[in-house]
Amino acid sequence: MLLKFAIQDFKDDREFKNLSEQSIKNYMIQLNEFHGFCAEKEILNVEDVTANTIKSYLLYCMKSKKNNPVTVNTKIKNLKAFFNYMVESDIIMEKRNPMSKIEKAKTDTKIDVFNDNHIKQMLNYYRRLKGREHSFYAYRDYTLILTLLGSGMRLGELCNLKWKDVDLITGTIIVFGKNRTQASIPITDKLVKELAEYKVFCQQHFPEPSEHVFINRENKSMTTDAVKNVFKRLKAIMNFKDVRLSAHTFRHTFAHRFLMNGGDVFTLQKMLRHSNLKMTEKYLAIWGTALREQNDKYNPLNSLDV
Structure with a gap:
C-alpha cells in the first residue's frame, strides 16, 4: 500500500475513534513529515519501510531539524501507533513491523520550572x-x-x-x-x-x-x-x-x-x-x-x- 494512502487510512481511523482535533493534527504533521522523508529516499510503499528507514529518519530529526530527545520520543510514539495500526489492518505482518525494535531516546531528567x-x-x-x-x-x-x-x-x-x-x-x-x-x-x-x-x-x-x-x-x-x-x-x-x-x-x-x-x-x-x-x-x-x-x-x- 502506498504510504500516503496508509497515512490517510490511519487518519480516518483516528477520526472514527473520536480523537481530538488537536491529536489528529499532531499525528498528521509528523506523519506527513515522515512521508516526505521517505519520498526523498524513493520509499513509496508502507511495506518497504524498514527499521533502518526509521533510524535514518530519527537521525535526520535530531541532526537536521535539531529535535531534542523529548520531541524524538514523541515521534517514536506516533510512529508506533501508525505501524501498529498497519499490523492490525493486515497491511504488514507483525514480524515486519519496523517499529518493533526501536527504543526511545534517553532523556535528561531535569525539568525546567519558573522561579x-x-x-x-x-x-x-x-x-x-x-x-x-x-x-x-x-x-x-x-x-x-x-x-x-x-x-x-x-x-x-x-x-x-x-x-x-x-x-x-x-x-x-x-x-x-x-x-x-x-x-x-x-x-x-x-x-x-x-x-x-x-x-x-x-x-x-x-x-x-x-x-x-x-x-x-x-x-x-x-x-x-x-x-x-x-x-x-x-x-x-x-x-x-x-x-x-x-x-x-x-x-x-x-x-x-x-x-x-x-x-x-x-x-x-x-x-x-x-x-x-x-x-x-x-x-x-x-x-x-x-x-x-x-x-x-x-x-x-x-x-x-x-
Missing part, C-alpha cells in the same frame, strides 16, 4: 503595557499566565476552556483533557477573583462575549498555535537563558510549587489528571532532594523532645 523572578518579570511586563490598543492582549495574556500557574492545566485544556465550565461560586473548573476525558479541579480564591474581573472586562470589550475564556481580537477561541505564538513573543522579550518559556513549563512549575509547599503526590496526580501515578512520581524523583530539605526543616519530630 519567582521569572514569574514577576512576565507579569510586570503585561502590567506595564500602556494604551488601549494593547489593553486587550495585555489583560488576556496576564490572565492566561495566572490560569496556567494556578491550575496546572494543559495547553489544549486552556484553549478549550469555556465560561460555562468555570464556576466562580464554588471555585471549580471543568477541563476536557487527553482522550476527551473530563475532570473537575478546584481553583484558589485568588484565581477566582482574577477570572471574575477578566470576565467583566471581556463583557465590556465585546458586544457579544464568546463562550470561550481565552479569545483573539475577533472574539474567537484561541488555537494552541496562537498561544504558542504568545509565548514565542514573550520569550524574545524576556530573553530567559535558564528556562524554556512554554505552556508546559507553567504546568511543571505548578507541580513543583505544589510539592515544595507540602502537597502530596496523590492529590497532585488528580490535579494534573495523570492517568497513572508513575507519571506524577517522576516529579517526586527529580525534586526528591528539595523535598528532603523541606522535610528536614519542617518535620514535626524536630519540635518534639523524644
Whole structure:
C-alpha cells in the first residue's frame, strides 16, 4: 500500500475513534513529515519501510531539524501507533513491523520550572503595557499566565476552556483533557477573583462575549498555535537563558510549587489528571532532594523532645 494512502487510512481511523482535533493534527504533521522523508529516499510503499528507514529518519530529526530527545520520543510514539495500526489492518505482518525494535531516546531528567523572578518579570511586563490598543492582549495574556500557574492545566485544556465550565461560586473548573476525558479541579480564591474581573472586562470589550475564556481580537477561541505564538513573543522579550518559556513549563512549575509547599503526590496526580501515578512520581524523583530539605526543616519530630 502506498504510504500516503496508509497515512490517510490511519487518519480516518483516528477520526472514527473520536480523537481530538488537536491529536489528529499532531499525528498528521509528523506523519506527513515522515512521508516526505521517505519520498526523498524513493520509499513509496508502507511495506518497504524498514527499521533502518526509521533510524535514518530519527537521525535526520535530531541532526537536521535539531529535535531534542523529548520531541524524538514523541515521534517514536506516533510512529508506533501508525505501524501498529498497519499490523492490525493486515497491511504488514507483525514480524515486519519496523517499529518493533526501536527504543526511545534517553532523556535528561531535569525539568525546567519558573522561579519567582521569572514569574514577576512576565507579569510586570503585561502590567506595564500602556494604551488601549494593547489593553486587550495585555489583560488576556496576564490572565492566561495566572490560569496556567494556578491550575496546572494543559495547553489544549486552556484553549478549550469555556465560561460555562468555570464556576466562580464554588471555585471549580471543568477541563476536557487527553482522550476527551473530563475532570473537575478546584481553583484558589485568588484565581477566582482574577477570572471574575477578566470576565467583566471581556463583557465590556465585546458586544457579544464568546463562550470561550481565552479569545483573539475577533472574539474567537484561541488555537494552541496562537498561544504558542504568545509565548514565542514573550520569550524574545524576556530573553530567559535558564528556562524554556512554554505552556508546559507553567504546568511543571505548578507541580513543583505544589510539592515544595507540602502537597502530596496523590492529590497532585488528580490535579494534573495523570492517568497513572508513575507519571506524577517522576516529579517526586527529580525534586526528591528539595523535598528532603523541606522535610528536614519542617518535620514535626524536630519540635518534639523524644
